[in-house]
Amino acid sequence: MFVYRLQSSILLEINDKTSAKTTLGKWSIGLIIAFFLLLATGIFVVTVLGQTGGNTIFDNPSISVPMLGAGASAIAAAFTGIVSVWRQKERAILVFVPIIIGFLVLWFVLGEILVPH
Numbered sequence: 393m394f395v396y397r398l399q400s401s402i403l404l405e406i407n408d409k410t411s412a413k414t415t416l417g418k419w420s421i422g423l424i425i426a427f428f429l430l431l432a433t434g435i436f437v438v439t440v441l442g443q444t445g446g447n448t449i450f451d452n453p454s455i456s457v458p459m460l461g462a463g464a465s466a467i468a469a470a471f472t473g474i475v476s477v478w479r480q481k482e483r484a485i486l487v488f489v490p491i492i493i494g495f496l497v498l499w500f501v502l503g504e505i506l507v508p509h
Contacts (some may be wrong), residue, residue: 410485416476417487423469424490426444427497430462463497 397458417485437454449456468488476482477491 409437409483412476412482412484412487414476414480414482416472416480417482417484419471420476420490421486423465423472426470427462427466427493430458430465434462435460444451463501466490466494466497467501468494470498 400494412421414485434455437458441454443452443455445452445455449460471494472492473482473491476487
């Protein structure tokens with residue numbers, strides 16, 4: 393009986409630190425999930441379906457739409473997570489993951505825009 397209570401209290405404490413409580417925190421987690429789904433869709437289109445890009449980003453919309461959506465979703469997840477941490481005092485671990493991933497995607501996008509190759 394004591395062991396069960398100890399285990400359940402530890403699980404409740406871990407669950408409180410990992411799951412988001414605020415609406416914006418839940419949106420941030422949902423947007424980063426959408427990022428991974430759209431990224432997988434773009435990779436699927438390129439590898440399995442054999443689509444190739446062209447000279448501009450909009451030459452093949454079946455590649456560009458999922459990839460642009462994935463980038464926008466990751467950046468939106470980062471800013472949504474920042475707002476939930478800053479304004480609503482969200483401290484869930486799963487909210488900090490989209491912030492890190494979103495800022496890495498933002499860093500990549502800014503690098504591609506500012507330093508073209």
